[in-house]
Amino acid sequence: MIAIRPRRSALYMPGSNGRAVEKAKTLPADTVIFDWEDAVAPDLKTEAREAVCAAVNTGGYGARELVIRINGLNTPWGEADLAAAASAAPDAILIPKVSSPHDLLEVGKRLDALDAPEKTRVWAMIETPLAILQAQAIAAVAQDDASRLSCFVMGTNDLAKDTRARLNPGRAAMMPWLMTALAAARAYAIDILDGVYNNLSDEAGLRTECIEGRDCGFDGKTLIHPNQIAVANEIFAPSRDDVEKARDIVALFELPENAGKGAISHNGRMVERLHAEMAKRTLALAEAIAERD
Numbered sequence: 001m002i003a004i005r006p007r008r009s010a011l012y013m014p015g016s017n018g019r020a021v022e023k024a025k026t027l028p029a030d031t032v033i034f035d036w037e038d039a040v041a042p043d044l045k046t047e048a049r050e051a052v053c054a055a056v057n058t059g060g061y062g063a064r065e066l067v068i069r070i071n072g073l074n075t076p077w078g079e080a081d082l083a084a085a086a087s088a089a090p091d092a093i094l095i096p097k098v099s100s101p102h103d104l105l106e107v108g109k110r111l112d113a114l115d116a117p118e119k120t121r122v123w124a125m126i127e128t129p130l131a132i133l134q135a136q137a138i139a140a141v142a143q144d145d146a147s148r149l150s151c152f153v154m155g156t157n158d159l160a161k162d163t164r165a166r167l168n169p170g171r172a173a174m175m176p177w178l179m180t181a182l183a184a185a186r187a188y189a190i191d192i193l194d195g196v197y198n199n200l201s202d203e204a205g206l207r208t209e210c211i212e213g214r215d216c217g218f219d220g221k222t223l224i225h226p227n228q229i230a231v232a233n234e235i236f237a238p239s240r241d242d243v244e245k246a247r248d249i250v251a252l253f254e255l256p257e258n259a260g261k262g263a264i265s266h267n268g269r270m271v272e273r274l275h276a277e278m279a280k281r282t283l284a285l286a287e288a289i290a291e292r293d
């Protein structure tokens with residue numbers, strides 16, 4: 001059986017917003033990202049750090065995956081953030097503005113030195129021009145188990161800021177960078193989440209961008225408001241039709257008459273064993289979502 005953790009919806013919230021941190025316990029997001037970085041004003045950084053650590057330690061988030069985004073290690077808060085996050089033992093610590101493999105290579109070692117539990121993984125924001133240019137080398141860090149690297153998160157707002165590319169519908173300017181990061185993540189078997197959609201009141205636009213992200217191959221979408229969760233959960237889950245087709249393909253290759261075949265004609269289409277592998281993954285994801293929900 002393929003082990004998959006659904007990451008259809010990953011909701012950011014400022015660590016300084018107590019109501020949001022509490023509300024996350026009731027929201028159907030697969031992943032909760034407590035932010036200590038850009039969503040928290042400098043004066044509130046220490047308060048946010050303490051509040052999030054207390055919330056993670058107290059628990060009450062059920063099956064939701066808990067991630068803490070720390071401030072960069074080159075900022076005045078980064079070192080203390082890493083130590084505090086390590087002791088809170090979330091599922092992952094998200095490192096912002098990673099621009100080279102070097103930015104990540106030390107993090108895993110430092111987490112070991114801080115006695116962070118093995119379950120605490122490292123995630124990397126891909127949101128600078130240098131990160132795009134070095135995406136393969138950054139993803140390759142995951143080859144070393146000690147790095148703990150398990151997921152990329154696209155930071156499309158920072159990418160737009162640093163490149164001056166516009167986040168227009170269809171994200172034409174951004175598409176080569178999204179796909180470069182995606183290819184790097186897949187090459188080293190790590191997950192990757194799409195960037196945020198800033199227009200809180202445009203559900204149709206969000207839906208279109210979720211479909212776009214899913215069709216590019218992303219595992220889910222990062223979100224900024226509770227009203228975005230349902231759409232992401234729907235779009236990044238296999239549909240009923242996907243599941244039925246996947247069951248058909250798996251069953252087809254289990255028939256004795258197809259035992260020695262690599263390619264089969266099915267409903268007017270060629271189906272190969274690689275399609276059966278894809279179908280098994282679809283079924284595993286659908287099952288993991290059913291268990292999660």
Ligand SMILES: CC(C)(COP(=O)(O)OP(=O)(O)OC[C@H]1O[C@@H](n2cnc3c(N)ncnc32)[C@H](O)[C@@H]1OP(=O)(O)O)[C@@H](O)C(=O)NCCC(=O)NCCSC(=O)C[C@H](O)C(=O)O
Binds near residue numbers: 021
């Ligand atoms: C954008 C917001 C500031 C809007 O907040 P607000 O005006 O309070 O929204 P509502 O009144 O509609 O809120 C209704 C209730 O929902 C709760 N709420 C709102 N947002 C969240 C949330 N993100 N998580 C959990 N709960 C949330 C409110 O507290 C209300 O609750 P209640 O009073 O009990 O009914 C706000 O949505 C917000 O702060 N969003 C997240 C911003 C953020 O974290 N930004 C950083 C990440 S984005 C980014 O930078 C990605 C990347 O780095 C890049 O470069 O692209």
Ligand SMILES: [Mg+2]
Binds near residue numbers: 038127155157
């Ligand atoms: Mg950012």
